[in-house]
Every structure is written in structure tokens, then in C-alpha cells.
Amino acid sequence: MTDADGKARSHYLARMRRARDHIDSHLDEALDLDTISAVASFSPAHFHRQFRALFGLTLHRYIQLARFKRAATRLAYGSESITRIALEAGYETPQAFSRAFRLRAGQIPSSFRKTPDWAAWETSCTALDVARSTLMTQHYTLDAVTIREVAATRIAVMTHQGAPEGLGQTIQRFIAWRRANGLTPRNSATYTLFPDDPETTPPDHYRVGLCVGTDKAISAFDEAIEISSLPAGRCAVLRVTGIIDHLEEAASELYRQWLPESGEETRSFPLYCQRIAFFPEVPEHKSVAELYLPLK
Template sequence: MKAAALQDYHARMQRVLDHIDRHLDDDLDLDALSSIAAYSKYHFHRQFTATFGLSVHRYVQLARMKRASYRLAYEDAKSVTDIAMDAGYDAPDAFARAFRQRFRQSPSSFRKSPDWEPWLAAFGPLDDARSKLMQKTFTIDAVTIRDVPATPVAIMEHRGDPTTLGATIQRFIAWRKAAGLHPKTNPTFTVWRSERRPASPADYSVDLCVGTDRPIEADSEQIKAGVIPGGRCAVLRVVGHTDNLEPAALYLYRDWLPASGEETRDFPIYCQRLSFFPEVPEHETVADVFLPLK
């Protein structure tokens, strides 16, 4: 009974987090959120804080600010004023003060040249809160084996400190926009050539790729042509909060592979990103993780 009660409690709180992600533009007051959880509003805020280590107000504020920062960095067409309004601020100057306090940059400065290290630190409490309920568990039934066709790609390499990956992603998005390679028509891949947390940050290595059979002119500073090879792959789909796919990769290597009797092929583990935040709420993002097999 205790296990069932705890599971029910976690399910209610998960509904609240999903509702917040889905309705960041709405009035997310205690009355609304406590009704989603089916708890008394007089106790809900204390239950939320005890569970996640953040007040409801702080959690909503951070979730809105994360979406705003993504839009500043990756959505040039959206004005700073519109982004401020979407984040729940009545005026751009109030948004600018809050943004500067949290990230040590103005919104316009962040849009031009984001400093990702304070950004990562600022959202640590949000990531910690979500990890309390969002620990993904995978099963053997969730893994499928596919024959994957070879995919020619344009590659932007990131080599070095992972805290600067955001800047590489920003350049990658700008390049593919200029090249007319939209995610809806040209698939997006990430190839992991190192551990997520190598012993030395300088050893961090990842390729950002977009599928295209268009000839790629050699560009020593940015883009080179390559291929994600075809062949058999174990594939694990991850739905929701796909910014950290390490648990899925670990499951494939540590649990699925030894039990499967399969052997890996000589190409790194990689993922295809099928939907993106903030185009969809974070809990609706989808990615497939591919483990190449012989």
C-alpha cells in the first residue's frame, strides 16, 4: 500500500510538471496547479517545495526563463519584447533586470554572444528538481533493431570544453538556417565521440550533423561533409527532456548489449533528434538513440 501511495503521489506531481511545461503562457497560480495535483491549495505549495527543493513560483519562473533564453539564442525572428512578454514580464526592462541578475548578461548581449557557463549554473536547480521524478527507466522491449540506410551529412565539430557546446549549437543552427536545411526536411543527428564527462574537458568531442545530399564546400572553420554509415543498429526512443541522453546510452551499453549477444560496429553511438524545445514543450521532445551493431 505504501508503494502504491508513493507511486500515486509521484504521478500527481508529474502531472503538475507536465502541465507547467505545456502551459508556460498561462496563469500558473496555486489554485490551478493544486487542482491539477488534486491536493489542497493550503498544503500544495509546501508539498511541492518539499518534493522538488524549489517553490512553485521559483520553478515556474525558471522554466519560463529557460524557454526565453533558448528563444534569444536560437530564434532570431522573435523580438526581445515578445520573448519578455512570453516569459511573464509586463515590460522588457523588468525582464532585462531579471535576466542580467541570473545570467550576468543583458538579453540583447546574450542573443549576440551567450556566455553559457553562468547559464548552465542558473538552471542547475531546475534540472535537480526535475531529476527527482524524471529518472527514466528503460526495458528490453523498448529497444528495436533496425537496418539503417547510410545518410550523407554536413558536420560541425565541437571539440573541447562541454560548457561551450551551446555556442557551437548556435553557430550550427545559424549555418543550417542560411543553407535552408530545415529540421522538418533534413534530419538532425548528434554523434558522441567521447564520454559526456571525460576526465579532461579538453577531450570532449561531439559532431552536430544535418542530413543532406547537397555537395558541401570544404570550410575549415565550420562545416565538412561526412556520412553516418548504414547498417544494423539497436535503437532506443527517448520521450521528454532529451537534453541529457546519457541514461539511454548507458542502458544500451550496460544492460541491453550484454544480454543481447550482439557486438558493436566501429562507429560511435549517436542520436537523431525528432523534435526540439522550445518548438514543443520539453516533456514532448523526442530523440532516438542508435547503437551501431555488426
Template sequence: MRVAGRATKVGTMSAVLRNYHAPMQRVLDHIDQHLDDDLDLETVSGIAAFSKFHFHRQFTATFGLSVHRYVQLARMKRASYRLAYRDAQSVTEVAMDAGYDAPDAFARAFRQRFGQSPSSFRNAPDWGSWLAAFGPLENARSKLMPRTFTPDEVTIRDVPSTRVAIMEHRGDPATLGATIQRFIAWRKAAGLHLKTNPTFNVWRSERRPASPADYSVDLCVGTDQPIAASVEQIKVGEIPGGRCAVLRVVGNTDNLEPPALYLYREWLPASGEEARDFPLYCQRLALFPEVPEHEAVAELFLPLK
């Protein structure tokens, strides 16, 4: 009887959590879609169809941070991406887009969050502090609201081979941001634009290997033009063509480990297919912050025999 009682209680709690999942996901999606709007408690609670007092308590209990804090982090993340990876906007423009009335207020908030001024971060980001600052945001989006996938979302496609220019990242994933900066600067200088030349990531290690030094990923851009030798150590390679299982991910594409694990651990054993001798890779079809985070798109490719 005691075991049955505990099982009933656990089942009831799971049902309650499922009931909260859908409205909370609607709220997170709404925030991503409307970062430039007034996201006060009354507006956001209406998306969840809760009273604002009940919603505030439930949101904080679910994610470990308030709605206001979550919105601040989401806006600051977009601002930091624009500073690090996009040089078309001035610091003042980035500050205004982040919801600050004056650059100095933005600078104070930015320094408090990252230990650097916006200009210093743009020139030489401290990626360790950056990762630590966005831990609560990553936790809310990826761990507390995990995505699920189904076999219907996976298609098998014959893909052509693609000649690519490669910048390798080898070592601690905490320094990946610096490699991405160099890669973006190089491809801009080479005239390889996002809209005309496809972007790929080829993962040659786990996302969190036992030793950070073993982390390995290739940043690639498709091109047929000759690649001149450069200080950036760009290599020429190829993503081979052939049959691939393809899983499309829309929304937060920072952490693609869950869909990758789904392909390897669940889809592949159940499919009767056999993996080919080439790593899992993805193509970045729409990138944040060029598009709002909820509109980012990536396709994962698992090469098959």
C-alpha cells in the same frame, strides 16, 4: 529484528516516494504543456490532486524549489533558447511570451539570473552562467524524477547510410552552446532547414569525461548537396547504415545520458547483441523551443553488428 525493522522502514519510504512520483510527474508535464497559461498554486495542485497547502510543501521538499520558482525557471529557459538560437522573435516578443508585461521588467529579471541583458545574451551568451542558473531545473527534472526504460521500448532497425555535414565540438561541454549557435547559423545560411534535413548528434566521448577538454560531439545535418569550404570548418562525413537498436525519447531531451546508459549497461548485455564500431548517436526529430519541451522527440541509435 533490528535489520528487519530497518528493511521494512526503507521499503515503506520507497513506496511513499513512488506514490508521490506519478502526481509530481503529471505536474511537471502540465507545466511544460501550459507555460503560457496561468500556473497558480491552486491550478497546479489540482493536477496532483493534493490540497494546495500540502502540495506546496511537498513540491518544495521534493525539488528544493517552490512551484513559482520552477515555473519562472521553465519560462526563462524557453526565453533564453529563443534568444540564443532563434532570431525571428524580437526581445520584446520573447519577454511577452515569458510572461512579462514590459521588456524592462524582463530585462531586469534576465540580468539578475544570467548577469547579462537579453540583447547581450543574444549576441554573446555567457554559457557558464547559463548552466549554473538552470542547475535547479535540471536537478528537478533529471535527478529527482529519473526516467526508467524497458526492453519493450527498444526496437532493432535497419537504417540507411546518411551523408552529413559535420561541425565538430571538441572541448569543455560548457561551451557547447556557442558551437550550437554557429551550427544553426551555418545551416540556415546553407538552406538546410529542420523540416527538410535531418539533425543528428554523434557522441564521441562520455557526457562528463574526467577532463572537460576530452568532451567530443559532432553536430550533423543530413544533406546530399556539395559543401563549400567555409570559415566554420564544416566537414563532410557519413553516418553508416546497418542494424541499430533504437530507443525513442519523448519530453525533456536535454540530457540523453540516462537512455544512453540504459542501452549500453542494461539492454545490450541482456540482448545477446554486439555493438558495432561506431559511436552511439541520436536524431533530433522535434526540437525545443520549436515545440513545447514535453513534445521534444529524439531517437537514440546504438549500431549493432
């Protein structure tokens, strides 16, 4: 492939990514073929086939799955009414939404909200996740790692212990606890502790700490909540944007490449991240997290 060919392909893929990201950013709006193809500056006559050839889904199917994933996330983690979620997912009635949701998730929306079948949900979202990973919008560069002096931060922690597949249920409990105590993401920072490597830790022993930064004096914490702190000190910080559900790749690169080349040494406190902007409050490709690697 010549340089000219490579530039032409990169330009083509950038236009297709722009179309896909437009869909993800405008799920509340009417998304017709003419509008989406115009975003990418392609002919509507061919865009259907171009989209399916690259992403493995028809345009209509991609839009359906993107709206479904956002609706399911809002059901599980949000407090909006099912009617509002249905309308914003493009359905005229809650009944139509319920039928479509059950076909994909195996549960009606109200049942999913109470006790989600996460395995069925992940299966139903597989094709969408593959389509999004085709032109990965998650990005970071190790050249952008900065070293910061971090102040100590008081945190409330709910620890998930067990297989990663069960993390969604713990997140539900954590969000419900935050909401009950007035500690929303808008008024309190969100952190995640990663004391264990999912690749080397037995599932029964795998832990993730779900944290909220707060100085609020709460006299009656849930028994599953512990008060702790993020210690003051130097940290290597890597900013990651895009789909941030899985940060293992970025974490691995920090340990495998940046750390040996930096000459730095780590402290005993585990790797953690601050989730700055996250789905579904923003489109997935606009999610932002910062990984913190504590240094001596």
C-alpha cells in the same frame, strides 16, 4: 512499507508530476495556484507546501525559472524578437524582462544572445534542474530496444572539439549555419555523433558531431562543415523521452547491459542519435531522441 503504502505514494507522486508537467506545457498561459492544484486534484490550501516539500522550490519560483530557461534557450538558439520572448515569458515589457534576466544570468538579453555566459546560465538553472530530476521525466526501457536496418544518410557535420562546457557556443554556430542554408529542423533531420566518452576523454580532445541530414547541393560550405554520411546497416535503437540534454545514462545502459546480453557486436562507426522533438519547440518532458548503436 506495505504494498498499499507503496501504491498510495506512487499515486501521490504521479499527481505531483502531473502538476509539474502541466506547468512546463503551459508556460505561455497564466499559471495560478487554483489551476495547478486542480490538475493534481489537491487542495489549493496545502499545495504550496506540498510542491516546495517535494521539489525544493516554491511554486512561483519554479514557474519563474522554467520561463527563464525557455527564454534563455530561445535567445541563444532561436531567431524570435526579444520583445516576443519577453511577453511569452510573462513580462509586460522588454525592459522588465531585461532587468529580471540580468539578475539571473548576469547579462542583458541582447548580450546573452550574442555571447552567452553558459557557466552563469547553468548555475542559474541548477535549482530548476534539481526540481525536474526529483521525479525524473526522462525515461526509457532496454526491453524496448529494437534492431533496424538503417539506410545510408548524407549529413553535413560541424564538429565541436573541447570541453563539454563549450558545446553551447558550437551549437549556436551550427544553428546559425543551418538557418543561413535553409536547413531547419522542420525540413531536415537533426543528428548528433558521439565519438568520445566524456567520462574517459580529456576535455581538450572531447568531440561531438552536430549533424543535419541533407541531399541539398551547397557549393560553398563553411570551412567548419564537413560532408559525411551515416552508413547503412543494422543498428540497435533506443528511444528516450524527457530531458535529453544528457544521454550518457541511456548510452551507458546500452553498452553495460543490453549489448552483453544481446550477443551482438558493434561496428566501428560511433554511437549517434536523432533528435526528433526538442526543447524549446516542445516542453522538456516531451523531448524525444533515438540512440543508434551500429551493429555488425
